[in-house]
Amino acid sequence: MKLLNTDIKNKVLNSMISIIDGDREKILKANSKDCELFDKKDRAMYDRLVVNDKKIDGMINSVREIMEQEDPVGKTKSERNLENGLTIKNKTAPFGTIMIIYESRPDVTIEAAVLAFKANNKILLKGGKEAYHSNKALEACWHKALQENGLDTSWIQLLHMNRTETQEFLKNPPEKLDLIVPRGGEKLIAFVKEHAKCAVLVSGRGNNFLYVAKDADWEKSIKVILNAKTHKISACNALDKILIDSAVPDYEEKLKELDSILTEKGVSILVDEQTGSILSDESVIKDESIWHEEFLAMKCCIGTVQGLDEAIEKINKFSGGHSSTVMTNDPDKAIKFMEQVDSAAVYHNASTRFTDGGAMGVGAELAISTDKLHHRGPLGLEQLVTNKYYVFGDGQIRN
Structure with a gap:
């Protein structure tokens, strides 16, 4: 696609703000059709599907935020003047054509496209x-x-394909694809990786962990756990696994308190053997594969660990590499956790729910990348460009 100047891009976005607001009733009516046809037993998916006036306001705000952000294209990253007279500039450039595969969330149709x-x-x-x-x-x-x-409508296109058609599209795309972002579960990601012929940037599973160290502020820990687990279960940044240090003062009483509070909030609980010896009413985990799962439900696992090193080891073994939190009053312990836990976002005394473009100050996001190339974490406007070298000469040849 040709390079557009910033002014025309912003004019399109300004038009979009008015159009979304003007077509509000059409959007709500269309969404009500989808909601009527949906099986509401899948609460997380249903929550993602629903569009209301607040969500439409959020869509409008996302477009406005991106319109007001600096254009990321054509920015000089570095410049060198060599002894041979060459001037070499490294500048940001568009990827070209991006494909995103996602489920349920209509707001992604706005956020992904505006970015x-x-x-x-x-x-x-x-x-x-x-x-x-x-x-x-x-x-x-x-x-x-x-x-x-x-402008041509081909800049933003919605694809309507079943699984077989999508597989064929990935294998033999009718046009050049430069980047694919599968935004969903492990089955979707594996499917895209198997069939795609271009770069795939993974927006991986959540399965986020929180570790309560022996010196943690317990009241603060309870507050953070409740927010991370119950605030929005359909989000990839929701909490699924809680690790309690066996050296926490009044360990048994605090475990029982946590169990009671979560149960009152409607959270079902699974426990490891050591925790189960205290929380005898809860189901004991029989298959450790449960530690790998992202729940997207009012459900969590509580486990007991013997210190920071064991917590780090368990998180790195089982987490989705998305977000992990340590609750501690020891800054050195917090830094060790944050340096050694292999997640896109690591937290000290804060909820995993902040792993979000808007909450992190990035603005609208395409996805939360759990890959390490070319970017990790929220994929905002600045991350949707690649780079290329501009080399200026005057007849130089290499000997």
């Missing part, structure tokens, strides 16, 4: 069938905004 477009990328949106009507309504908003400003 890709402002970074001068074409984007192909493969949403889930459960959000078909919602996504169609939002795509229509994008096309209206592009056409109002004299």
Whole structure:
């Protein structure tokens, strides 16, 4: 796609703000069709599917935030003047065409597209069938905004394909794909990695851990655990696993208190053998594979560890590499945890729920990357560009 100047991109986004607001009733009506057809037993997926006025306001705000951010394309990262007279500049450049595959969340149709477009990328949106009507309504908003400003609607396209068609598309894309972002569970990620012919940036599972050290502030720990576990169970930054140090003062009483508080909030609890010897009413974990699972439900595991090193080892073995928290009053212990735990975001005395573009000050996000190349964590506007070298000479040749 050709390079657009910042002014025209911002005009499209400004149009989009008005169009979304003006088409609010159409969007809500389309979403109600999707919600009526959806099996509400899957609470996490249903929560992600629902669009209301607050979510539409959030979509508008996301577009406005990106419109106000600096254009990430064409920025000079470095410049060198060599002895041979060459001037070498390394500048940011668009990826080209990005494909994102996601489920349920219609707001991704706005957030992913606004980021890709402002970074001068074409984007192909493969949403889930459960959000078909919602996504169609939002795509229509994008096309209206592009056409109002004299641009082709191919900049932002919604794809409607079943699994077999998607597999064929990945194997033999009808156009060049530069980056694919699968935003979903491990099965989706494995499917895309198996069939894609271009770079895949993984927005991996959550399965986030929190470790309570022996010197932690217990009241603060309870507050953080409750927020991380119950605030929004459908989010990839929700808490699933809690590790309690066996050296916590009044260990048994505090375990029972935590169990009682979580149970009152409707959280079902699984425990390891040592914890189960105290919390005898809870189910004991028989298969350690449960420690790998992302729940997206009012469910958690509580385990007991003997110190910081064991906590770090367990987290690195089982977590999804997304977010991990240590509760401690010892800054040295916190730094050791944060340096040695292999997660995209590591926290000291704070909820994992902050692993989010908006909450981290990045703005709208394409996804939370758990990959290490080319970026880890929230994929915001600045992360949706690559780079290339501009080499200026005057007839130089290499001997």
